[in-house]
Amino acid sequence: MRLNRFLAAAGIASRRKCDELIADGRVTINGRVCTDFSTQPTERDHVKVDGKLVQVEAPLTIAMHKPAGFVSTRSDPNARDTIFDLLPTRFPRLFNIGRLDAQSEGLLLLTNDGDLAQQLTHPRHQIEKEYEVTLDRPWDSAFTEKLLRGITLDGKRARISRLHSIGATRLRVVLGQGLNQQIRRMFYAVGYEVKHLVRVRVGTLRLSDLPRGAWRMLTKGELAALKRTQKKPGGRDKR
Numbered sequence: 001m002r003l004n005r006f007l008a009a010a011g012i013a014s015r016r017k018c019d020e021l022i023a024d025g026r027v028t029i030n031g032r033v034c035t036d037f038s039t040q041p042t043e044r045d046h047v048k049v050d051g052k053l054v055q056v057e058a059p060l061t062i063a064m065h066k067p068a069g070f071v072s073t074r075s076d077p078n079a080r081d082t083i084f085d086l087l088p089t090r091f092p093r094l095f096n097i098g099r100l101d102a103q104s105e106g107l108l109l110l111t112n113d114g115d116l117a118q119q120l121t122h123p124r125h126q127i128e129k130e131y132e133v134t135l136d137r138p139w140d141s142a143f144t145e146k147l148l149r150g151i152t153l154d155g156k157r158a159r160i161s162r163l164h165s166i167g168a169t170r171l172r173v174v175l176g177q178g179l180n181q182q183i184r185r186m187f188y189a190v191g192y193e194v195k196h197l198v199r200v201r202v203g204t205l206r207l208s209d210l211p212r213g214a215w216r217m218l219t220k221g222e223l224a225a226l227k228r229t230q231k232k233p234g235g236r237d238k239r
Contacts, residue, residue: 003039008114010054011093015114026050057092061111064215072099086213097121101181106199107207126176127229130201136193138168143190151189158182203229
């Protein structure tokens with residue numbers, strides 16, 4: 001197992017982030033800095049990141065229903081509640097796959113499987129994420145095409161993959177991207193404020209009836225389905 005995969009399997013970070021740690025000289029093996037990406041540590045080697053011993057834990061991936069008011073980070077300088085406050089202390093170190101802003105709620109995945117995190121977050125895979133959005137006033141479908149074509153946010157083209165109404169002020173929105181607060185900012189750009197935002201699906205996995213603040217372990221079948229997830233071809237849904 002190459003060094004970046006070893007670190008990712010230990011729950012240090014995604015493989016891409018682990019590559020950065022290696023390149024920055026923050027990883028040592030048996031007391032020596034290692035910047036060789038092809039190195040394959042054995043169980044007899046002492047691998048450390050920033051001086052802390054790395055131990056490979058059994059793989060664990062969970063689904064959480066993140067409540068509003070919790071931040072998707074391990075610690076917050078403003079002393080707000082974090083998603084990790086909702087987990088048992090006995091858990092191995094997990095990192096979240098993607099984020100939801102503090103005001104949003106819904107499905108969030110946490111794992112110590114770096115390969116899974118890489119697949120679900122890398123832009124080339126464009127894993128679908130589905131949301132239920134409540135607006136401050138009734139939706140004018142004349143703006144739908146503009147959001148499907150895309151608008152520029154921070155120099156990047158932000159697009160909504162599919163959008164359809166489920167009520168006067170409620171929409172179902174599907175993204176293949178993951179830009180910062182993308183949905184809120186896109187609707188704001190066409191004159192709307194998002195009052196409530198819930199992520200209900202990531203790839204093949206749905207939030208279903210998981211209560212707010214609760215979590216559960218993924219089944220083997222759910223994990224296998226997520227790992228098979230790829231971008232699906234097809235047109236845009238403008239209903």
